[in-house]
Amino acid sequence: MINDSVLDTIGRTPVVRLNRIRVDNGSEILLKLESRNPAGSVKDRTALSMVLEAERDGRLKPGGTIIESSSGNTGKGLALIGAARGYRVILVTDPKAPASMVEYVSAFGAELEIVKEPDETGYQRPRLNRVHELLAATPGAFWPNQYDNPANPKIHAEQTAYEILDDVGQFDALVAAVGTGGHISGLAETLKKKLPDMVTVGVDAKGSRAFGFPYETWLMRGLGIAWKPENLQTELVDRVHLVADHEGIAASRLLARREGLLVGESAGAAVFGALHHAHDNPGSRIVAVAPDDGGNYLGESYDDEWLRAHGLGDAVAALATTELLVAAAKDPAWPSMTLEQVSRLVTSG
Ligand SMILES: Cc1ncc(COP(=O)(O)O)c(C=O)c1O
Known part of the structure; x- marks a missing residue:
């Protein structure tokens, strides 16, 4: 095949x-x-589903930018998909991100934004705040928002x-x-x-x-x-x-x-x-x-x-x-x- x-x-x-x-x-x-899966996790499906949905409804246009908070598998999946479909990918992460992940997504050409200040529950919320800043500053940027995107569970269903x-x-x-x-x-x-x-x-x-x-x-x-x-x-x-x-x-x-x-x-x-x-x-x-x-x-x-x-x-x-x-x-x-x-x-x- x-x-x-x-x-x-x-x-x-x-x-x-x-x-x-x-x-x-x-x-x-x-x-x-x-x-x-090719980038090593269940998140390859999720990432592809969210990207295809955004292409279909016009939130992501050819040559556009994908911005997401991830220090792991969603980032790896998006980095691979961005490379294969010609999108710029910016991943917002924190100093605890494993070196293996940083090296992996960098190999696909993804860019990393490191948030250095945690709040009382860690880095998850500060990273989301940074995503919002980047979205505001990047015209035509698409935020998959895996936590609240129906395309995430949909692909598994x-x-x-x-x-x-x-x-x-x-x-x-x-x-x-x-x-x-x-x-x-x-x-x-x-x-x-x-x-x-x-x-x-x-x-x-x-x-x-x-x-x-x-x-x-x-x-x-x-x-x-x-x-x-x-x-x-x-x-x-x-x-x-x-x-x-x-x-x-x-x-x-x-x-x-x-x-x-x-x-x-x-x-x-x-x-x-x-x-x-x-x-x-x-x-x-x-x-x-x-x-x-x-x-x-x-x-x-x-x-x-x-x-x-x-x-x-x-x-x-x-x-x-x-x-x-x-x-x-x-x-x-x-x-x-x-x-x-x-x-x-x-x-x-
Ligand atoms: C290693 C690993 N396990 C479990 C999960 C949880 O999967 P879900 O987000 O579909 O609940 C994830 C999600 O990022 C993951 O990367």
């Missing part, structure tokens, strides 16, 4: 059964490898969900990490219509405010957010599972070492959530999503020295075998709960 452009290679990602990281109760965990149905058919639960809420909301929209009994589990970082929990800091990249994103359709999420840094990171490292799947921290978190769900639901067939490639975390959470420097060495070491990880997922510190239970817990303080 000859693709007319690299953009035609976005999507049609494989699903792989986990053979060792599993609960031995008749359940199975199937991992959808969004890491296999119209494309990714059907790939899962084609490859997997019937299944019992979807487990997906939540950042902007784009992929879980889009997938759930279609899959709940096609498989009415299927349960959706949103995996969030311990400390994230996506579902209203009190804010704390967390380390994992990709999932978690300091506010509730507009794209997150909470009514489509049946259960929420807060995953701690060491749980998600330990799972991602074992996916590499025991399954040969080099995936990111949020994939580890999703698999940890899937293991927890499998313990509670013997015999169930679970689809989890691996949002990005583990290459993003080399020299970081795949590196023992880095883990020690970030105070996670012992906690990750305590989950360093499949047996320990699977056992920890049976009764984690924050078991999954319904949204009703979440709101009761949050209101009772």
